[in-house]
Amino acid sequence: MNDQGTDVTKLGNNLTSANFEQNHEASKTKRCWGWRHLFWEARTRILVWYVLLMVCFTATSVGLIRQVLFKEVYKRIDGYLIQEMQEFQQLLQQGKNPFTGQPFDDDITTLFDVFLSRNIPNDGEFLLTIVDGQFYKSSPKALPAPLQPDSELLKGWSNLTKSTKGQEETSVGSILYYVKPVEIGGELRGLFIVANSIAGEEEEINEVIVVIIEVTLIVMVAAFVVAWIAAGRVLAPLRSITETARSISETDLTQRIPLQGYGEMAELTITLNQMLDRVQRAFTSQRDFINDASHELRTPITIIRGHLELWDDDPKAQQETLELVLDELDRMNRFVNDLLLLAKAEWRDFLHVETIDIDSFTEELFAKAKALAERDWQLDAIASGRIVADRQRLTQAIMNLAENATQHTKAGEQIALGSAINRHNAYFWVRDTGKGIELANQKRIFERFARLPNSRRCSEGAGLGLSIVQAIAQAHQGQVKLKSRLGAGTQFTIVIPLEPKQDILPDESNSDC
Structure with a gap:
């Protein structure tokens, strides 16, 4: 135990x-999926792209700013060099020795002494003089290592015989220089050199760039937070769409997405709501169709089963039962064919169009209609022209209207057919002098399985005739118009466009087949 x-x-x-x-x-798994879902959210991806673009633009901008600043520094320093050289040239050509009051002539040392004593160099600027190949004086006296008298750079400049401008990279950074030989009496006596080290300028520029980067990073973080919030508000309708889509089921199609704001999101919301309206109507129509179809089929099935269960050995009773069963089966067959026709009306190959002469077609319709029942048949008008349509489907629609008219009239009452044409449409109508249709029922009678209250019901009718007429008219890109008044009769008119869209025109490439 x-x-x-x-x-x-x-x-x-x-x-x-x-x-x-x-x-x-x-x-x-849920946590992993949560993080993965967060990463793949539209808002996250938008912000990732936003950050990447900001980084790229910022890096490009900082680089361009640095180049522009250095370009301005080089330009300013070059101006300083030229200015110093112009001032020296002016002293050389026009200046006078302050001790004698005469031109300097060949007294080059006094020339250099006077110029160095009168000119104060700018920050990072150095004035150097060379006499007979040897370093003489400089201003200021403290020189960086690359400009010392025994430096390789200064030795190289001592060998120059013509004016030279340039830039040298040294241990203390870039040095811009301007070397001018001094000739007295046609003989090279010395060199005047203006050099400027831009190390200090470079350091200041780099400090500015660092400050720009720091400020930009702070701004980018703030912009990221604001963009995250703004993106959430902008994409809020998408989340509403998702939640509404999840709440929709076959039993509840009434949910709609609330409309917020304007622009693309509002247009998307309106479009999806319209789509949901169509889906709801389609589901409702399908459900009603199934309910009505099952009801219509249940009646003949019940009749057939009841008579077969009461099958008698009497030959006469058997014959009557057999005739009744066959009649109900014929009615079921017609009903199924009508349903199949309504289903095919939405197919692309529902119509087989051809060019029809309206006048001969109208006479043909009138001849067929007169055989339906004993009525006062009249031919109102015959149009002259042609139309592109499916002859068999159009004949079926008009015969349905004529048969419907016979069911709502008595012997001797008038039924009339006719056709007309204008610049855009062709018209085929069937009118009768029956009791008419109430205004409240005029739209409902085109619905499937719809019947007028207190109307005489034929055993073979299932309320699909006018639905078939409407489906055929709409397949031709047309419509069915109804005009009726109680006690004054009814007129149904099929309106067909003379120039249908390309999708129902006959395929000329297969015309020989």
Whole structure:
């Protein structure tokens, strides 16, 4: 007993452990899916692209700003060099020795001394003089290592014999220089050099760039937060669409997406709501259709089954039962054919169009209609022209209207057919002098299985005739118009366009087949 208790305890512990592992794995999967779902959200992807673009634009902008700043520095320093050289040239050509009051002539050392004493160099600027190939003086006296008298750079400049401008990369950074040989009496006596180290300028530019980057990062973080909130508000209708779509089922198609704001989201919301309206109408129509069809089929099936269950050995009773069963089967067959026709009306190959002469076609319709019942048949008008249509389907629609007219008139009452044409449409009508249709029922009679209250019901009728007429007219891109008044008769008019759209025109490429 103790062993059994131990086993049960172990089993319980194992089940608990298994449940814990399953819950842990499910929770882990849910967390992973949550993060994955968050990453693949439209808002996240938009912000990722936004950040990438911001980074690219910022990096490009910072690089361009740095280049522009350096370009301005080089331009300014170059101006300083040229200015110093122009001032030296003016002193050389027009200046006078302050000690003698005469031109400097060949006294180059005094020339250099006077110029260095009168000019104060700018920050990072150095004025250097060389006399007879040897370093003479500089201003300021403290020179960086690359400009020391024994430096390789200064030795290279000492060998120049013509004016030279350039830039040298040294251990202290870039140095811009301007070297001018000084000739007295046609003989090279010395060199005047203006050099400018831009290391300080470079350091200032780099500090500015660092500040720009820091400020930009702060702005980008703030912009990211604001963009995240703004994107959430902009994409809120999408979440509403998702929630509404999840709440829609076959039993509840009434949910609609609330309209918010204007623009593309509002247009999308309106479009989806319109689509949901169409889906709801389609589901409702399908449900009503199935209910009505099952009701219509249940009646003949019940009649057939009831008579077969009461099958008698009497040959006469058997013959009557057989005739009744065959009649009900014929009615079911016609009913199924009508349903199939309504289903095919939505197919692309429902129509087989051809060019029809309206005048001969109208006379043909009138001849067929007169054979339906004993009525006062009249031919109102015959149009002259042609139309592109399906002869058989159009004949079926008009014969349905004529047969419907015979069911609502008595012998001797008038039924008339006619046709007319104008610039855009062809018209085929059937009118009768029956009792007419109430205004409240004029739209409903085109619905499937619809019948007028207190109307005489023929055994073969299922309320699909006018639905078939409307389906055929709409397949021709036309419509059916009804005009009726109580006690004054009814007129149905099929309106067909003379120039239908391309999708119902005959395929000329297969015309020989």
